[in-house]
Structures are given as C-alpha cells and as structure tokens.
Amino acid sequence: MRPGKFVAVAGNIGVGKTNLTTLLANHLGWRAYYEPVIDNPYLDDFYQDMERWAFHLQVFFLSKRFEIHREMVGSEAPCIQDRTIYEDMEIFAATLHRQGFMSDRDHSNYVDLFNAMTSFLRTPDLIVYLRAGVDTLVERILCRGRECERDIDSDYLAALNGAYEDWVARASRTTRVLTVETDGVNLVSDESAIDGTLEDIVGILGLEEVGERTVRIGAGVAGT
Numbered sequence: 577m578r579p580g581k582f583v584a585v586a587g588n589i590g591v592g593k594t595n596l597t598t599l600l601a602n603h604l605g606w607r608a609y610y611e612p613v614i615d616n617p618y619l620d621d622f623y624q625d626m627e628r629w630a631f632h633l634q635v636f637f638l639s640k641r642f643e644i645h646r647e648m649v650g651s652e653a654p655c656i657q658d659r660t661i662y663e664d665m666e667i668f669a670a671t672l673h674r675q676g677f678m679s680d681r682d683h684s685n686y687v688d689l690f691n692a693m694t695s696f697l698r699t700p701d702l703i704v705y706l707r708a709g710v711d712t713l714v715e716r717i718l719c720r721g722r723e724c725e726r727d728i729d730s731d732y733l734a735a736l737n738g739a740y741e742d743w744v745a746r747a748s749r750t751t752r753v754l755t756v757e758t759d760g761v762n763l764v765s766d767e768s769a770i771d772g773t774l775e776d777i778v779g780i781l782g783l784e785e786v787g788e789r790t791v792r793i794g795a796g797v798a799g800t
Contacts, residue, residue: 580654587706590717597658606654612640631682665690666743
C-alpha cells in the first residue's frame with residue numbers, strides 16, 4: 577500500500593522553497609519537513625572555502641535528507657518536503673564537481689553513497705519547481721539576511737539554475753512536475769499570487785499522468 581501523498585518543493589538557493597512549503601502545509605493540513613540549514617556545522621566554512629568543504633557539506637546534507645526521507649515515506653500522513661534528496665546529487669554535488677570544487681575521487685565516492693542510499697526510496701508524487709533568474713535570487717538572498725550567503729557568486733547561482741533545468745527535464749519523464757515562474761512575484765505577501773499558486777498545485781495533485789507543466793502566476797496551468 578502506498579502511504580499518504582508526498583510533495584516536494586524544489587529550487588535554487590533563495591528562491592522561496594521554505595515559504596511555499598509552509599504555505600502548502602498550512603493550506604492542506606499536511607506535515608512539513610524542512611531543509612537542515614540552521615544546524616549545519618559546515619555551511620559557514622563552505623562559503624568561505626568551497627573546495628575545502630564541498631564534500632563534507634554534501635555528505636552532511638545527504639545523511640540528514642535521507643533520515644527525513646525515510647521518516648516521510650514510512651508515515652501514512654501526507655507531507656511536503658523543502659528540497660529533495662535528489663537535488664543534493666543532481667544539482668549541488670554535480671555543479672561543485674563540474675566547477676572543480678569537488679574532486680573526481682570525492683564525487684565518485686559521493687555518487688556511490690547516494691545511489692546506495694536512494695535505491696529503495698519512494699519518489700515524490702509531485703515536484704513543485706520554483707524557477708527564478710539570478711538577479712531575483714540574489715535580491716531574495718540578500719533580503720533574508722543569512723550572513724554566510726551574502727557573498728554567493730552569481731556565476732555559481734547561474735550554474736545551479738542550469739543544473740536545475742536539466743534535472744527537471746529528466747525528472748518529468750517519470751514524475752509529475754509543476755514549474756512555477758517566480759520572477760517578479762512575491763509569494764510572501766502577494767495574497768493573489770499565493771492563492772493562485774496553491775490552487776494550481778492542488779489541481780495538479782488530482783491528476784495521474786506524469787510530465788511537466790509550467791505556471792506563470794495568474795495565468796493558470798499550461799503544458800510545456
């Protein structure tokens with residue numbers, strides 16, 4: 577028997593995943609699972625020296641996300657996750673490796689560990705991918721005021737965006753994906769945008785077929 581529905585909110589640093597996760601959880605009455613950022617002992621060091629700490633950071637995220645994922649899929653209650661375990665490997669470890677911050681040896685070790693840990697995990701019923709350009713991401717990162725993130729390189733954010741686009745295209749072949757365009761939209765204070773986004777997500781949850789759909793806030797759901 578399949579347990580309760582499992583929705584994942586995915587997207588780049590600062591795009592608004594945590595806020596939408598909270599809004600969805602409150603709207604649907606589902607349990608929310610958040611990204612382990614506050615208690616991450618490597619995050620500050622990573623942004624100071626990405627090459628030195630990339631592997632350590634990614635292994636920490638992987639282990640914590642695996643614990644969360646196991647708890648979610650072991651419950652019959654519907655739940656919403658702020659960033660998936662798949663993004664750790666597909667987006668962050670892959671980008672760090674391509675940019676030379678993670679060695680071939682460390683990346684190979686990481687991928688083997690990821691594959692072993694995720695081989696029997698249940699995938700989300702729906703991935704909600706929040707998309708935003710680099711300028712929007714930088715503005716939101718600065719607004720939320722995490723000191724360790726203030727000097728994130730724009731090129732790094734752009735590389736992550738590219739990795740997200742590649743991953744979403746592949747993920748949509750086997751999983752329902754809803755892409756939400758968030759440039760110029762405030763999903764914190766714009767009640768109309770919030771309501772429209774929640775309605776679109778609830779509508780998609782009622783469908784059975786896999787594939788990707790894109791939402792421009794206020795324009796409804798459209799195929800891509």
